[in-house]
Amino acid sequence: MKRWGLALLAVIVILIVAVGAFLFIPHRLEEVSAPQGMPTGQALVQRGEYLARAADCVACHTAPGGKQYAGGLPFKLPVGTIYAPNITPDKRSGIGDWSDAEFVRAMHHGVGKNGEDLYPAFPYASYALMTTEDALAVKAYLFTLAPVQADTPANTLKFPFDQRRLMRFWKLLFLPGHRFQPDNGKSPDVNRGAYLVEALAHCGECHTPRNFMYGLDNAHKFAGAVTEGWKAYNITSSKTAGLGDWSDQQVADYLSTGHADKRGSAAGNMGEAVSLSLRHLTPDDIRSMVAYLRTIPSQGTATTESAVDLDPPALKASTPYSPTPDELQDASLGLQIFQSACASCHAWNGEGLQSPHAALIGSQTANDPEGTNLIQVILRGAKLETNQGTIAMPAFGKAYSDAEIAAVSNYVIAHFGNKKPAITPEDVAKARAF
Amino acid sequence: MAKKISGPSYGLLEPGDLSVTSRRRFLQGGGAGLLMGFVWLRNGKAWAAGEEPSLKVIGGGDNNGGNTFQGFQPGGFIRIAGDGKITFIIPNTEMGQGIYTGESMLIAEELEVGLDQITVIPAPPNEQLYQQPILKSQATGGSTSIRGAWIPLRQAGAAARTMLVAAAAARWGVPAGECTAERAVVKHGPTGRTLGYGELVDDASKQTVPADIVLKDPKDFKLVGKPAKRIDTPSKVNGSALYGIDVRLPGMKIAAVEVCPVVDGKLKDVDTRPARAVPGVVDVVKLDNAVAVIGDHFWAARQGLAALDINWDNGSKENVSTQRIVEDLKTASEVGKPVMGRTVGDVAAGFRNAAKTVEAVYQLPFLAHATMEPINTTVHVRPDACEIWVGTQAPTAVQKAAADLTGLPVEKVIVNNYMIGGGFGRRLIADSIVQAVNIAKQVSYPVKVIWTREQDIKHDLFRPAYYDHIKAGLGADGMPTVFTDRVTGGSVLGSYLPKGLPEGVLDTDAIEGAAETPYDFPATQVDWVRKDPPIKVNWWRGVGPTHNVFVVESFIDEMAQAAGKDPVEYRRALLGKNPRALAVLNLAAEKAGWGEKLPDRTGRGISLHDSFGSYLAVVLETSVSPAGEVKLRRITAAVDCGININPNSVKAQVEGGFVFGLSAALYNGITLANGQVEQNNFNDYRQIRINEIPPFEVHIVASGENPGGLGESGTVSAAPSLGNAIFAATGVRLRTLPFDREELRQKGSDGSVLSMVAPVGLAVAGLASSDGAKTSSDPARPDLSLSSEMV
């Protein structure tokens, strides 16, 4: 008995020591050196700028109204708020005194300068796939920015989430231990696209559903997910829910301009990704991304099956300037709001008036009976930077009641999506809370 | 029978006090009888300072007026050239109220010319000539224009006609009594000879100004009181009308500005290079609290501004929030020291003798003006002069502000006043002119500063927020024994007067509409606790009454409710001493079908007030959907504005004013957080639209009383009639503006309720089909439709 007891104790001690070691042994700092043939000087910086854009660093590392890359953007989680840090080369408040090795370690392993574990709001599970060379190029670019003195607000996470070491368990489960591996069975285009989509653009961070531990559920890769009240749509090859029915041109247009003919426009995080990142990519890279996306096997969406109706009867019976006679006769609250605040841009026949970006025909957002993104875009508006100027939709949340926004959402989805939605004022109230 | 009238006149009054009591006193007591405009002839001045260049510019350099003018110029209002061309110089600013037409009618009536025979130009800044007798400054506001112009402008026309007729009579050698004038022609009755006014200008100029002016008897009016077509309409339907924002000058550039978003914050620094790199950007100018980018066109300027990364010094008001302001108002109302407004009768006894007391707190928000034409000013500062092109309600204030800033004498500041795309009080303040002059001082060319709508809303000077505690004692019969109202809010007058309003002094605007109501209360006490907000405030259409009448008229309904009486019946019982108010109340109620049955969740609300010298009652009928949406079904107004000059404009002002007030009642409130205004544009500072407006009738009560003001009356009526209608429809009393429609939603109503809303355009047809529905579905409330059947 005694021996058994000792053995048990020994096992427990070993476990505790092992876990303790796992949690407390400092992270190694691997030496990094510039790979052979890596560009230097201005060429390196330019490459870094392109990659930083492709990786959309600025989106998270800039607070609304704040200086670019100076951090401060809050990530509001149920367990508290995390703030994106300042990554300008300010020595005190930014990353000015980070070494190459420290920077690469952060990108690949989610470890901060002082060896602290970083939270995966920083998508290092994707950036881990980035080549060391590219990571160094990004650093070279960031170090050319004007240093901004801006202290990042302290995170306000509740216990135990404020214990950074616990992220080591998370990493054990979800952090890839390798860089991007090209698949020799695929074309260079597809491989390039895979690298862009998976490593840099980190599309999966929004488009792949997460498991209960906030890890990406790669069994449902790109099947769509909801983040902060916005739906990232299914981008698999599913014909009903995903991009299966889109032409290559449509996907490419959507990525590079935020709009595709008969496919609606990007808003929310996707609008931001287009504005800050994707529109700056070369046509070749966009084509590669499309090629890779085409290889993603079809998955039913993890959210709603809401096949886009490309030819809704109500649109055929409308003109740009008037709805169907039945709808007009009905004069629902939703229609009244639409004719007041929406029709001048969107047009009743779905074609969009002043700008094609306002066209709602084929828009996934107008076809989703849950109205997730529709409600958000009405509440918060949208702003899209394109290479042809800014496209914006104002935010209506402050002046329209929950009932009104529910009514106009129901109208839009019925009219432009030919669905039977049942959005309630309570749904709108919930959407406001994000 | 013609009779001699003396009354208030323009000019030569003490500037300063804008108080309501003095306005009333002035109106009742009349003025000294000086004939405005003739001041000039008597003084022998060739022209008024600053007048000549303005008139020349506005008149396109033709022979309209000013020092190059040749012809008959009897005072400040009338110019008749040798070719017969007649020009009126209109003392008030046209901002939609139809004043160019109304004031022209007054002059034309007595001058005996047709409206089709004249052109009008706006008066240049000149307090001596164009000081408004009620406001006692050259300004347009407070629904005072017609009241102030009623006698002086007719006198001006009559004097000029008298001189023209005398000139013709002298030419013919006949007694003036044998001559008549009509459509700008003097005729000698016995011989049928005629002379056009143009032919008489030299002789008329030599005539002496008549000492006593005889005005027409109203029954002889040819123009006044008949619907007249507005003279500014044609240019406004074909795009040729010029507003300040439309000014185009040789060499002119256009500026966009960004002001520190935090109240009273300052500019710290800005790297101007990104803006200068934008094609079309000409200059970047820094101000104390703003950056202006000047471009060849507004788009370049805006793009340049957008390219800048401006560092602001947010200053001390970073934490200003409406939440805090409202809390402060509440505290001030409870513990602050009130200034007595009006007290009548024994208030304490009134409460002692009451069988019941009713009390309530009402709250009103800050309001932006959001004039359709965004703020804009064009300025050219030259070494020797400063020229300004702007639509302003206060041209002399503009002139003085620019003189102060440039160090030029006022006569070197030329103000070209334009038609305004909506004033509503916004353009009484010269803030945008100050900004534009400060920009123009730094460049050599004329610069037009345009505010975006976002700037226009964020940097407006708002109507103050209020917190009002109102209370009444009711006798055993339900009728009031006492009525008290404690108003708490900032002082608009204090914000407007150059040196502010001293503490402890009453701002009569704060209590106007509450201190004196149409009703006869045995005892009244209305006082005011001053609590100035940390932001600047300003006059807003309807001024004091818009705020106070909402509170009072809502509360009268609450009193009627507590007394178990019909709201119209209850008011009637309080109007024994006020026949004009009673008459409009009765007319509106009758025309609206007050008391007739309505469908479920549908009700009528009444509001009554006498403000600005006019009486207005409005019945608004509304339904409230289960989703809480307010659907207006019918609006019926009855107005007594005394002698009405142009019935067309009377109706238009009641309609337009009311619709303006509806936007505020339903949708508008400016809020601040972190020292910044939270609203931006029409997406979040929402305006009522055509599909929300039901049929609207305005009935005019014939009256021989002196004209009242009407530019603001409709606005005053909107919120109270709507609040009362919502109560009648739902049993929910909303005491905070804008009305929170979420409170009207029947809880548990699902998405399906959202399509149950009656179409507005078909509202009247819908009335017919309501079969026997009761007004009230709430058993706890008295059935108002029953008691009102006694009406």
Add this chain to the structure above:
Amino acid sequence: MISLKINGQSHDVDVPGDMPLLWVLRDVVGLTGTKFGCGIAQCGACTVHIDGKPVRSCVMNVSAVGDRPITTVEAVGETPAGKKVQEAWLDLEVVQCGYCQSGQVMSATALLTRNPRPSDADIDAAMAGNICRCGTYPRIRAAIKKAAEV
């Protein structure tokens, strides 16, 4: 250089392609009848016709116009519907400050061009995008009906 056909005349303008048509009309071509009210397609003050169809010029990139003809309020009276609308506007004294009315006239003209007998609901659908702060809505409705009768 962008070439525009405005009110039957051609204009060559040297402006960036993303410049809204509104500012090209007002600040470059000098046609100030078209008004700026909001800049975000919420008020309708900037309404012009392109190919006879109403558009909000404040959010229309000038490069998107192409060679389609533009009509502004200055010339809309030369169309049959525009003439009727302007006359009805005068007959019923619609206008107050007038600042929104260029846009109202343009929207109403477009409505009557495509629908000579509009119902109340048709009027709502066509006119609800045009804000009037002066509250001339009851008269706008009446004037459209009047214009439809003649």
